[in-house]
Every structure is written in C-alpha cells, then in structure tokens.
Amino acid sequence: MNKEWYSAKELVGVGSFPSTPQAINQRAKAEGWRKQRRSGVQGKALEYHISSLPAEVVEELIARDDQAQYLLNSTQPEQLWYAILLQMNDEERKKATSVILRIGIDEFLRRLGD
Known part of the structure; x- marks a missing residue:
C-alpha cells in the first residue's frame, strides 16, 4: 500500500467510521491519532496516518486498493x-x-x- 495519509473526507463510511468528516475529526482528536497538515490545501485541513487507524479500517482500505x-x-x-x-x-x-x-x-x- 503506497498511501499512508488519509483525509477525514476519504475515511467517511470506511468500516465502522462515522458518515461525516467532522465526526471523524472529533474521533481522531479524542483518540490522539497521528496527523499532519494536508499540503496544497487552504485552511487547517488535516490528514491522518494509517498507523493510527483501527485495524478494520486499515483492512478495508487495503481491500479497496x-x-x-x-x-x-x-x-x-x-x-x-x-x-x-x-x-x-x-x-x-x-x-x-x-x-x-x-x-x-x-x-x-x-x-x-x-
């Protein structure tokens, strides 16, 4: 898998994840996910490292790829x-x-x- 960083928008609905980017951002903050600012995007757009995501989500991302x-x-x-x-x-x-x-x-x- 080449991709290591995912935006909240990309994670919407994956596995048991919530259906809105806002809810994913809230969960990421509560669980202390590894994050970085998304390059080339205005504002405070964040993306999250795959190592911070639950195993079921990683498995689905792998299957999708x-x-x-x-x-x-x-x-x-x-x-x-x-x-x-x-x-x-x-x-x-x-x-x-x-x-x-x-x-x-x-x-x-x-x-x-x-």
Missing part, C-alpha cells in the same frame, strides 16, 4: 514488509519483532526457506 494484486506485483521489498506489518495486530507485531531480534534476520530467513 486491491492490495492482493499489488503484493503479487510488488518489486519493492520494504513496501511488502510494511503491508505485512499493517495486516498484523499489535500482539503479532510484537511477537514477530521479538523473534527477529532473538534469532537474527539471517536465521529468520533461513527458517522461512525450510
């Missing part, structure tokens, strides 16, 4: 790893990181090859 086809055609390993991480929940990310740190990346890759 036809992620499966993208992954099959991806030639950029870092983008593939990022997409994999986005599909994991917090506990899975912690476990995967722990395994890689404990056994090392070379051993991790060797085990994947078995």
Whole structure:
C-alpha cells in the first residue's frame, strides 16, 4: 500500500467510521491519532496516518486498493514488509519483532526457506 495519509473526507463510511468528516475529526482528536497538515490545501485541513487507524479500517482500505494484486506485483521489498506489518495486530507485531531480534534476520530467513 503506497498511501499512508488519509483525509477525514476519504475515511467517511470506511468500516465502522462515522458518515461525516467532522465526526471523524472529533474521533481522531479524542483518540490522539497521528496527523499532519494536508499540503496544497487552504485552511487547517488535516490528514491522518494509517498507523493510527483501527485495524478494520486499515483492512478495508487495503481491500479497496486491491492490495492482493499489488503484493503479487510488488518489486519493492520494504513496501511488502510494511503491508505485512499493517495486516498484523499489535500482539503479532510484537511477537514477530521479538523473534527477529532473538534469532537474527539471517536465521529468520533461513527458517522461512525450510
């Protein structure tokens, strides 16, 4: 998935999200989502980082971007790893990181090859 930042307008109705940008902005503020000012737009338009969004919303965004086809055609390993991480929940990310740190990346890759 190439896109990392989404405006409230783009998130309207995704998953269980509210049906207005204002309600999404309120939720983002209440939950402390990672944000940045949207470039090229007048006013205080914000966009939110995908890492701040609930897993169900990320999954739907990935599905909308036809992620499966993208992954099959991806030639950029870092983008593939990022997409994999986005599909994991917090506990899975912690476990995967722990395994890689404990056994090392070379051993991790060797085990994947078995």
